Amino acid sequence: MNDQNPIDSLFRDALREAEVPAPDGVLQAVQSQLPTATAATASGTGLLAKASIWVLAAGAVATAVWWNVDSQIPVEPEVLATETVAVAPTIPSENSIENDGAELEPTRTSSESVNASMALAEVEMDTAIKSVSVATVMPQAAMATIHPSRRPDLMAAATSKPASCKGSAQGRLSDLAGGCIQFESIAQQDAQTYWRLDGEQMNANRGTHCPNFGQRDRISLVLILRHSTGCVDSQVFWVQAPKVEIPNYVIPDVITPNGDGLNDQFYVEFDRYPERYELLIFDQLNRLVFRSENPRESWKAQCYQTPCPAGLYRVVLTTQFEGQSETKVNRQPLLIKK
């Protein structure tokens, strides 16, 4: 009986095989997240996780150095360098390496064609940590931050592997439910790997870690690889503490519905959508001209099925975000200019 439903069949026939050109850049983003011979990547296929991951990829970090890295970052590179000198690690000279300047290409969920809220996603490149001694060089490192409203990429990037070092530390993280992280190193010949989880050594190639952030905003997971030739390489993953900050949204105070495609419609821009949402817009006579409970719905400046006259309107916005109490913006002015 249900098969005969005219609405069902109308939609099924029209849409079952429907095609919509996919946005640009997806394939590139996908390929950049696939594990390849040179780059260790963690799949970002998990669901919206509570933690986002920062990655600092640093190849060929001597053991004594990463100890410092572990406990000192975030610090300015200069500070780190000073600290490292104090430790004065002894590394066989054959392992001394040059900063090969490899660039880290952070894996990003979205491409260039992102919307305005994604413009907040920053990629900080070239947080270079310079060499501190002849024997110990920390190659260029980079961090990537992902805007919290997007699915955090659990990611790593290519470690900059010195030519003289056989084997490079390659691991991957993936997010599990409940704020835990699964870590795994990619096995390599003639090399042993182990992890330091938030400073605790874990002699295992894989496992689960449930970070306890305390007051800190992030912790590190460091994968260390010891090659039988004596070479040591590492890869540092940053796990950022769950955001507790109040979500951001922007309520426009002016719109210009003149059909030029710019600011023609009113909508509240969220960096993440609230669980509950109610938007009311009143005109000068305090008549309700628009109401919506869908944060994705915009107001096309229509009053009673006709374009609203220019003038001052009032916005009443009630939102409630997950885990937070309800907030209300009362009677914020909205100017319609023509």
Add this chain to the structure above:
Amino acid sequence: MKETNLHTETDSHRIQACLKGDAQAQSELYHRYAAKLYAICLRYMGEPDTARDMLQDTWIKVFTKLGEFKAQGSFEGWLRRIAVTTCLDSIKSDRMRFSTDIEEHSSLQDDAPSLDSKMDAGKLLKLIEQLPVGYRVVFNLFAIEGYGHSEIAALLSISENTSKSQLFKARKWLQERLIDEKK
């Protein structure tokens, strides 16, 4: 028929190449199916940004799990299932709530005005995108993917009755919009 076989054969060559990490083959597979999968993601997510993310996640899963694909099944069907489950997982994690009240099933009139069967797919897709999320998911699964209520209930961790009531509400909602459009 012959064409289908040909396609299947090229696909399986491409799959083999992808398993070896051939980026060109990945690109070919992607371009062959991306538009279909994106349409699916749009149908479920209702919004281009998240649909795009789902498309991306779908392909990451496809390429990482390609080894699990059993050649006797339809490759396109396998892709579609991955796209649908990727979207469902995301929607579920957003704590989508299905209203559990059950409406009378009489809401659909039998003498509904005849629907223009030639409405273009773009318009229909837009309508689906505007459906409230609970309606949208159940309608997609039932009407377009052809799942039964028991399967939908299990997939979404809801009761069969909720699935039924969501479907009826979705149909009613769509019918009203379709009638509005005709006016």
